[in-house]
Amino acid sequence: MTQAVKxxxxxxxxxxxxxxxxVTLLDLLRERLGLTGAKKxxxxxxxxxxxxxxxxxxVNACLTLxxxxxxxxVVTVEGLATQGALHPMQQAFLDHDALQCGFCTPGQILSAxxxxxxxxxxxxxxxxxxxxxxxxCRCGAQPGIIAAVxxxxxxxxxxxx
Amino acid sequence: MKPFQFLRPRTxxxxxxxxxxxxxxxxxxxxxxxxxxxxxARTPDVLVDMTAVSALQDIALDAAGDLRIGAxxxxxxxxxxxxxxxxxxxxxxxxxxxxSAQIRNMATVAGNxxxxxxxxxxxxxxxxxxxxxxxxxxxxxLHAGREHAVIGWSESCRAVHPSDFCVPLVALDxxxxxxxxxxxxxxxxxxxxxxxxxxxQRRTQLGAGDFITGLILPAAAAxxxxxxxxxKVRERTSFAFALVSAAAAVQIKxxxxxxxxLALGGVAPKPWRVTAxxxxxxxxxxxxxxxxxxxxxxxxxxxxxxxxxxxxELAKRTVVRAFERATVGVAPLDAAMPASVFDTLSKA
Ligand SMILES: Cc1cc2nc3c(=O)[nH]c(=O)nc-3n(C[C@H](O)[C@H](O)[C@H](O)COP(=O)(O)OP(=O)(O)OC[C@H]3O[C@@H](n4cnc5c(N)ncnc54)[C@H](O)[C@@H]3O)c2cc1C
Ligand code: FES
Ligand code: FES
Numbered sequence: 001m002t003q004a005v006k007x008x009x010x011x012x013x014x015x016x017x018x019x020x021x022x023v024t025l026l027d028l029l030r031e032r033l034g035l036t037g038a039k040k041x042x043x044x045x046x047x048x049x050x051x052x053x054x055x056x057x058x059v060n061a062c063l064t065l066x067x068x069x070x071x072x073x074v075v076t077v078e079g080l081a082t083q084g085a086l087h088p089m090q091q092a093f094l095d096h097d098a099l100q101c102g103f104c105t106p107g108q109i110l111s112a113x114x115x116x117x118x119x120x121x122x123x124x125x126x127x128x129x130x131x132x133x134x135x136x137c138r139c140g141a142q143p144g145i146i147a148a149v150x151x152x153x154x155x156x157x158x159x160x161x
Numbered sequence: 162m163k164p165f166q167f168l169r170p171r172t173x174x175x176x177x178x179x180x181x182x183x184x185x186x187x188x189x190x191x192x193x194x195x196x197x198x199x200x201x202a203r204t205p206d207v208l209v210d211m212t213a214v215s216a217l218q219d220i221a222l223d224a225a226g227d228l229r230i231g232a233x234x235x236x237x238x239x240x241x242x243x244x245x246x247x248x249x250x251x252x253x254x255x256x257x258x259x260x261s262a263q264i265r266n267m268a269t270v271a272g273n274x275x276x277x278x279x280x281x282x283x284x285x286x287x288x289x290x291x292x293x294x295x296x297x298x299x300x301x302x303l304h305a306g307r308e309h310a311v312i313g314w315s316e317s318c319r320a321v322h323p324s325d326f327c328v329p330l331v332a333l334d335x336x337x338x339x340x341x342x343x344x345x346x347x348x349x350x351x352x353x354x355x356x357x358x359x360x361x362q363r364r365t366q367l368g369a370g371d372f373i374t375g376l377i378l379p380a381a382a383a384x385x386x387x388x389x390x391x392x393k394v395r396e397r398t399s400f401a402f403a404l405v406s407a408a409a410a411v412q413i414k415x416x417x418x419x420x421x422x423l424a425l426g427g428v429a430p431k432p433w434r435v436t437a438x439x440x441x442x443x444x445x446x447x448x449x450x451x452x453x454x455x456x457x458x459x460x461x462x463x464x465x466x467x468x469x470x471x472x473x474e475l476a477k478r479t480v481v482r483a484f485e486r487a488t489v490g491v492a493p494l495d496a497a498m499p500a501s502v503f504d505t506l507s508k509a
Contacts, residue, residue: 003167020164021165021166021167021208022162022164022165024195043199044196044199045192045196045260045261045263045264048261048263051263057237057266058262058263058266059263059266059267060192060263060264060267063190063191063192063195063196063264063267064191064267065167065191065195065208067167067169068169068191068210068212070169111262111263114262114263114266115262118262129399130398130399131262133261133262133398133399133400134260134261134262134263134264134400135261
């Protein structure tokens with residue numbers, strides 16, 4: 001029995017007929033929809049490389065069954081740039097050399113945008129580190145990552161007074 | 162993963178009906194169950210998604226002061242609820258200390274209570290595990306270590322209950338609301354979770370067709386709102402399960418302890434509470450000696466289940482430190498590192 005799943009993916013309507021409810025959102029994105037930005041590091045919720053936004057909230061796509069995103073709004077790293085302009089968080093990662101191999105980067109960026117949406121950390125280093133602890137980086141790029149995230153959060157708080 | 166059928170009920174009666182199907186299991190955020198299904202430690206035939214059941218989504222304070230929390234409320238939503246933060250802030254502190262932001266956004270209240278142990282033998286179907294398969298086999302018998310219990314364990318199981326959330330809940334007399342073939346009932350969380358004894362597979366009082374609809378924090382819990390802390394000691398500052406943890410709360414009047422609450426995490430197959438430890442503090446001043454005396458009672462009978470005897474002393478010191486913090490008062494809820502020994506916002 002196939003299950004029709006309709007959701008918004010990076011702003012566009014997306015309809016898939018799932019032949020099997022076992023498919024995770026991560027596998028759907030990577031293997032069936034050709035969006036390989038979200039990475040499979042552990043497939044068990046432990047590394048954050050698969051982080052995407054569902055209705056603006058950061059989650060692990062590897063522990064999300066694709067059937068459960070019915071009607072939801074999913075955003076992956078492929079949907080962040082608008083008309084060729086990088087999202088400020090993407091730009092900040094470039095500015096701060098916040099990566100080495102880049103494997104964790106899409107997950108870090110989506111997680112950082114989730115943190116920003118939560119609006120609780122401010123630019124405090126300890127809070128940002130705590131807030132980003134669900135994303136591991138095996139290359140040790142955290143100093144750059146935290147600096148990048150703080151830059152965006154600082155700019156944001158400047159804008160909103 | 163074994164194939165399964167996926168159902169998404171909208172009402173309680175649809176959910177009850179779906180859960181009566183053979184091989185059916187409730188599905189919350191899936192952060193624990195899906196993980197175990199991937200390793201074949203769990204093989205449900207039917208998954209019943211509880212997150213679209215509208216009756217399981219509310220957080221409400223009733224006229225008597227009881228806080229009722231729906232089973233499908235997400236951990237992150239609950240931790241941010243002003244109702245919870247006013248009623249029982251140490252519960253919010255415990256929630257925020259668990260897992261990662263991503264997992265807290267997904268995990269549900271009922272799923273958190275019913276999450277399985279993280280004992281590596283449990284999640285590996287090739288290992289012998291009576292908790293998973295029934296029987297007395299326990300491959301952790303010769304390999305127990307930091308993640309295993311030092312009290313309340315048995316020869317057939319030395320796993321710990323890994324939840325942070327449940328520790329202050331047990332300290333505060335939280336009740337679990339259950340719906341099943343025999344109707345609706347409420348059971349104290351402390352009784353709902355079972356010790357392994359020689360039936361390690363029986364982890365809770367849930368029977369066939371039963372499911373959790375909510376959780377109740379009684380009005381009396383709010384009496385500890387001003388002086389209740391959750392302290393979690395772990396291998397790294399964040400995103401790690403507790404090695405040991407303590408939920409400690411006091412009511413103080415004119416320099417004397419009127420009432421105290423204490424439960425420990427990471428040390429036992431369920432949050433460990435010994436009311437005699439709480440009672441021994443009554444009428445005495447909130448000092449380290451008094452807290453240590455309570456810790457000794459709480460852990461009397463503790464015994465290493467393997468290479469983990471250090472957890473007994475660590476637990477006692479954690480109790481003292483948690484009570485010292487509780488005496489100072491509640492930390493601002495946006496603490497830099499919630500429940501961490503490194504948080505700087507309320508030194509004690
Ligand atoms: C990498 C990682 C790190 C973690 N770190 C921590 C930590 O530090 N501290 C901590 O406390 N936790 C931690 N967790 C565990 C996490 O808190 C749990 O996985 C989560 O709370 C489970 O909730 P869920 O809704 O996803 O449950 P699910 O996985 O959906 O379900 C878990 C169990 O609950 C049952 N269930 C769900 N809803 C109901 C219902 N309404 N009625 C009856 N049964 C139901 C399911 O059948 C299943 O048996 C971690 C998890 C991961 C993956
Ligand atoms: S791949 Fe999802 S958390 Fe590691
Ligand atoms: S840049 Fe390599 S894992 Fe983070």
